[in-house]
Amino acid sequence: MLLVDEARKVAALSPALEAALGGTLRVGTPLARVLVPGDGVEPLEALLTEGREASAHLRVGGRSKAVRVRALSLAQGPRAAGWVLLVAPEPTAGPSRRAELFHGLWTQSPELQRVFRIVEKVARTESSVLVRGESGTGKEHIAHALHALSTRTRGPFRAINCAALPPNLLESELFGHVRGAFTGAVRDSPGHFRLADKGSLFLDEVAEMPLDLQAKMLRVLETRSVIPVGGRQPVPVDVRILAATHRPLRREVEAGRFRADLMYRLRVVPLFLPALRERRGDILPLALRFLEELHQRGTRRVERFSPGARKLLEEHPWPGNVRELRNVMEYAFVIGEGPVVREADLPPEFSEPRAPVPATPPASRDVSLEPGRVQAALAQTGGNRSEAARLLGVSRVTLWRRLRDLNMAVKR
Numbered sequence: 394m395l396l397v398d399e400a401r402k403v404a405a406l407s408p409a410l411e412a413a414l415g416g417t418l419r420v421g422t423p424l425a426r427v428l429v430p431g432d433g434v435e436p437l438e439a440l441l442t443e444g445r446e447a448s449a450h451l452r453v454g455g456r457s458k459a460v461r462v463r464a465l466s467l468a469q470g471p472r473a474a475g476w477v478l479l480v481a482p483e484p485t486a487g488p489s490r491r492a493e494l495f496h497g498l499w500t501q502s503p504e505l506q507r508v509f510r511i512v513e514k515v516a517r518t519e520s521s522v523l524v525r526g527e528s529g530t531g532k533e534h535i536a537h538a539l540h541a542l543s544t545r546t547r548g549p550f551r552a553i554n555c556a557a558l559p560p561n562l563l564e565s566e567l568f569g570h571v572r573g574a575f576t577g578a579v580r581d582s583p584g585h586f587r588l589a590d591k592g593s594l595f596l597d598e599v600a601e602m603p604l605d606l607q608a609k610m611l612r613v614l615e616t617r618s619v620i621p622v623g624g625r626q627p628v629p630v631d632v633r634i635l636a637a638t639h640r641p642l643r644r645e646v647e648a649g650r651f652r653a654d655l656m657y658r659l660r661v662v663p664l665f666l667p668a669l670r671e672r673r674g675d676i677l678p679l680a681l682r683f684l685e686e687l688h689q690r691g692t693r694r695v696e697r698f699s700p701g702a703r704k705l706l707e708e709h710p711w712p713g714n715v716r717e718l719r720n721v722m723e724y725a726f727v728i729g730e731g732p733v734v735r736e737a738d739l740p741p742e743f744s745e746p747r748a749p750v751p752a753t754p755p756a757s758r759d760v761s762l763e764p765g766r767v768q769a770a771l772a773q774t775g776g777n778r779s780e781a782a783r784l785l786g787v788s789r790v791t792l793w794r795r796l797r798d799l800n801m802a803v804k805r
């Protein structure tokens with residue numbers, strides 16, 4: 394039993410529920426933060442006011458439990474003074490539809506949950522892991538989880554994006570430099586490898602690393618020591634490498650852009666994160682979760698989607714994946730009014746006619762960022778790349794890479 398006050402905060406819970414949850418649910422926690430209606434589209438408010446039994450998920454301590462809930466209103470005259478929630482384990486929750494929150498990543502996709510199980514196993518080893526997935530699928534979160542669950546968790550976690558820096562800067566960022574190594578090197582700099590000593594180093598967009606740097610990286614991994622730019626002495630380092638890419642590395646190797654020997658070193662354990670359009674069952678529940686987060690700002694309470702908006706969301710190709718979904722929800726939250734998200738509250742691209750999307754394009758993220766869309770976004774934002782990336786629902790790095798691929802000159 395869970396007692397909820399009229400401000401929709403947890404007021405008390407029965408010893409049995411406390412025991413079932415491991416006692417981690419704190420009194421005073423907003424109910425919306427711990428209870429998510431289970432089919433993902435039913436609003437929490439309806440669950441409270443209608444008094445029907447419904448499926449839901451209790452999210453406690455980074456985990457999610459499938460439950461059946463029924464709310465009994467504690468009326469004080471015509472007003473609700475709070476609720477008693479009767480909570481029981483979900484009897485019918487098959488393993489394939491159970492939702493899970495894993496280190497900040499929510500899903501009910503069995504495929505993604507299989508990845509989580511591998512992460513738990515491999516985290517405890519020293520093996521190099523290569524995470525592949527489109528932009529916004531959660532690669533960095535997975536890298537964090539691998540670190541957090543490893544024996545290195547007390548050590549540092551450093552992340553570096555190999556696509557975001559010019560080659561010479563990337564080298565000194567990775568391996569450090571000695572004073573006077575190049576113009577502007579006014580003092581020694583340790584570099585990410587040394588800063589990640591006894592911890593993990595996350596090499597994001599590793600496929601973008603230039604070939605000559607790949608050779609140096611291989612040497613570092615083999616000798617477990619780095620030579621700073623301009624230096625002579627190798628410095629021993631104890632670092633676990635986690636890497637990510639949106640490109641199939643094998644294809645980069647075939648094209649001569651990536652060293653096979655480095656690929657084998659990096660992808661001892663390859664993980665693949667499915668795109669959002671490949672797990673459409675996640676779209677609406679995730680959208681509602683983001684709306685619940687926005688509710689905390691208190692300006693508006695959204696309860697559901699209109700049928701039209703629901704259809705548009707479910708059919709959208711989501712090239713920017715969950716990041717794009719979160720941005721779209723923020724847009725809808727700000728633009729719309731009242732308890733329902735309608736078609737008109739979604740960003741303009743939802744009402745524009747769309748070219749058909751190939752069923753499962755291999756690296757469709759870049760494909761779907763057609764030059765026209767990119768140009769339009771840049772025009773709309775006066776050339777501001779951060780803003781344009783936000784409009785397109787991709788990260789700044791993704792946009793930067795696309796601009797580079799398109800050879801599009803930009804000012805900022």
Ligand SMILES: Nc1ncnc2c1ncn2[C@@H]1O[C@H](COP(=O)(O)OP(=O)(O)OP(=O)(O)O)[C@@H](O)[C@H]1O
Nearest residue numbers: 497498499527528529530531532533534715716788
């Ligand atoms: N399954 C998920 N549940 C909740 N939030 C998610 C999920 N997947 C991604 N996100 C959110 O989407 C955003 C992007 O996640 P993350 O940075 O881990 O993706 P990425 O694959 O590393 O992206 P990029 O390649 O563009 O850097 C984050 O804000 C993250 O919280």
